[in-house]
Amino acid sequence: MNGNPISSTAISVQMAYQYYIENKFIVNRKYQRKLVWTMEEKAAFIDSLQKCYSVPLFLFANKNIEGVASFEIIDGMQRLNAIMAFIENEYPIKTFDGEYRYFDLETLSSTKSAMDNGEIIQRTPKLERQLCVNITNYPLPFSFISADEKSIEDIFRRINSYGRQLSNQEIRQAGAIGLFPELVRKVACIIRGDVSPHDQLKLNEMKLISLSNKRLNYGIVMEDIYWVKQHIITIPNMRVSRDEELIAWILSYMIMGEQISPTSYTLNKLYKYSITDNDNLSTKIEAQIEHLGSTTIQQWFSSIHSFIIDILDYAKKDFRTLVFSEEYSEGLVRTYQVIFLAFFELIIKEKMCVSDKLQLINKLDKIAKKHLLGISKSKWDAKDRFERIQSIKGIIKCCFKEATGNNVLNENWTLELDNLLRLSRIEGSQYDFKSGFHDLIENSKFNTKLVQKIIEILTAEVNKGPQTYGYVVVGLTEGEKDFERFKKHYNTSKGELFAGTDFYITGVEDEIKKYYGGDGDKLQNDILNTIKNTSAIDETVKNYITQHFRMVKYKEHDIIVFQLKSENDPVLYNDTIYVRKGNNTEAVTGVSAIKDFYLKIFSNK
Template identity: 40%
Template sequence: MQDLTVRSENIQRIYGFYTSNRLLVNRRYQRKLVWSIEEKSAFIDSIMKGYPVPLILLAEISTDDNTTFEIIDGMQRLNAIVSFIEGEFSVNGEYFDLEAMAESKLIHDKGKIEQNKPKMKREICAEIASYVLPLSIYKMESEEQIDEIFRRINSNGKHLSKQEIRQAGSISLFANIVRELSSQIRGDSSLRERLLLNDMKNISITNKELDYGINVDKVFWVDNTIIRREQVRESKDEEIIADILAYTLLKDKPLSSSKTLDEFYGFNNDKSKKFKELEEQITIRGKEKIKEDFYKVFDILNSVLVKSNKKFNQLIFKESTLDKIPRYFQIVYLALFELAVNRNMKVKSGDRIIKALDGISKNINLSQGGGNWSAIERENNVNSVVGIIEKNFAKNIEDPSMVQWSIELENILSQSTTEQSSFDFKLGFCNLTSREFIDKTFDKSIKTLTAMINRGKNSVGYLIVGVADKKSDAEDVKKITNEEYIKKGNFFITGVNHDIDILETDDDKYFQKVIQKIDAQPIEKKYKSQITNNIKFLDYGGKRVIIMKLEEQGEAVIYDNKYYERKGANVAEVKMNEVINLFKKFSD
């Protein structure tokens, strides 16, 4: 018999859970906010009229000093409630009166939220606050049980797409890679699997009038007219990535269909031959290598589109069309994969590859069939495109320290919006006025990395050099260097190009200087090795960016014989009487 409690809580208390950071979202199966304003308004209207609403299912997670609730079913409803209270939308043209509840009044008094007008009558708001929500609370025993509960709840409903159900109920290696790649390309990835409900809007995609953190029109798939806006909501992008990955991993090339996708995921407990082979290939090749290969090709294609100043369908078609674009994308992508990964070749000339791909759809022959896409048709078309563009590739014999992974940087910037304490941004290590390398700036940066780790178990720290999180800082660099920065979301990519110019060196020597500086840092050798093994030197639109990463290894990290902690944007030394509490953070 499972420990299941059915109880009721009024909206005021639920909002209290929200403001005290007790409502969690597990992004394995709850990946985005999708309700439109109309859907949110309709739900609030039901509450105002006293109509019954569906049960909200939560998993209770208890620790020594706190109890939190993971939302299994009801995230859209809970978000509708808290976003209405905080004035993100109106109902019947009126906004919630923040003084109707003590919790919302307190936050308003602190200046964290504003009162929008016209205000709804306080009596009505008080009735909304006292409305009782039905809750079913399940004592969490294992991740697998929660996943299965979610799948069973949603498998017979129409509010989730087939792909969302596939992903939600699967903890396979294949599902994990598809999940990570998809969210990283959309720009809604997060550093941790569990997020606060409070943070979900920062990494959700705009829906009509709802201003979430990610503009749906700027998502790669929509921007390039590969799929429509509503298809992002239905996770069509994940189906495309799943099809591509399976094609590159399976020996016998599969057909493309809904049933085949089910087999990739072992859907309905059917552990098919394809499912087993995919898991085996991922184990052999390694998840990180597979992701690296995927991004290598994605960046080639993305660079071609940027350089051509055309969207995908504009490039490959002489005349714009919306017919079967996802299939054309797969064919072009897989042809590039064959050359760049399988044959280890590189593009000889960006202009030539653009010319080769311009209007290439005339060499792609797709049948007029329905949902199923035969394996032989896809393979023949891939080979046809390879034959046309391969003369524009040459054998890749270089092994540079710099990699052109624009998606890597964009992904990290996206993650920082929900995990600010795990990220630190630096413009560079040189003083632009005195034009010299400042060792103290470098030392402080590494010290900050160790301070991030000292937050406890599973902590991770990122140092991004060449990116400003304030426009004023980027403008200061521009005034001195006369170089434009690149705006990406709320960040400003200046690059460390000015450092390289100041030191009158080149990319490789600058990168080696950074490695040498890390080796000279007063931290344990294993942490130096971890930083240098994970360091990345990226090229983002001509801007050189350095990313350093440090992960917790079961203990607090010492910097120059002292322990440090990050508090807000500052780094503070841990006093002797606080060291024991620091150590406790790493105990089981």
């Protein structure tokens, strides 16, 4: 802390909303918990404002982001979100007469303007105008501090430790430094789907990755999260981050081996990293992560996770039903560790692949009920877990064979595409999606201009700054109308709507069948030859795109992925700098505009 005093003041709800729409509220996901309040919890808080009850203090750290005064939320994120969501008509509150009513958007000039522009829709019945005025005039107790990041994290942890508002895992994770906590956090976000392109997000972006058990037109529905859908972790336990505990136990075994104990006590030690204590368990796991590489470990986890999804999809059963039954289950978190790590040892450590998927499913059918009885009642230490992993591994090993050539798991993009689509809702300028390389008309030919356009888009995507990635994914059709045209053109019924978007995942396999007789290599050759023959980009950029170009699997679909990364300078296309403005690609023209671009984007390389 730099010694600056805390300043406190009362800020009206109306002024707080103005800060919100000006993007002044910042969330640091390194320590802030997820948006997890239910509609009922949000409505109860607004009811407190309506009744003029006292509410807890809101605490912020003063920040300066790109020259703009901003406020990083230390305490009060759930409550702030409840206020903003209510004002923007996302849910109603129960009034004195027992009716559920929505905020009247004509109460504030800012919400009326947004309504007139079609940005917010007025829902009915409306709350009485005077009650809306009373709520927007409510004085919220705001306090502001100036502190460094370490001090902010320490304050956050103390507030939530003493009040016991957070779970044990959330307290462990809050402000924890080191490679292991960061790895757990990243993997957990990827599996849940609440990934974000940066650690610091605007509060109004958080709703896109909020967790809810109500079906809204944004965010992530709790029932659709992998852990809940597979009946491994309940919704209440998701809210207290039991998924992160499970992931931490799995990752610690993958990194340190069978000697690591799967207990809360061990997790407490793993999260207490100290650079001065060489005998600390957390120091040892940090060194091993350095040795193996965080990216490699994350890929291991994603590979096994995608493999399990593929097996469950093929079996047409959720995890609990497959390994236990619909009527009976016990110790699901422990059981999942055992089966996941048995796959990890066979596929990653012993470099094997499935030889008979149907036989594997038959082996897994009620395997926990037959071979893991009593798992929830055992002492559950390192030895017990290891023995159970070896037992399951021995039962299923006959379904595997030695892998040869490229590891097919690297081509499974189920998890990666899910998260690219989610990230595109927050940072859309770095992602673009196309349906295919042939127009949906009879006798169409391979569209070389589309490949050129894809290259142009990639250069624009990475011109956000140094070390920026850009992606174009082919095999997705946008909108129901184009999806119907796609199905008619290829005479197919395949394709699925990705939740929370208007993208249908259709793949390019029908295009390959219609125009290439089912030979995907011919399509890839057309694409790569077009890239190699272009003169619009330099050889370094061309080589990066061709080397990272790939056809991958998303469930039963073939998807094509283009990728580009900027280094320390803008990437040119036809000697022109292109940038993304929303979903559009625009050239930077004029001396002043180009100079401004360099000063703002690449001056701090």
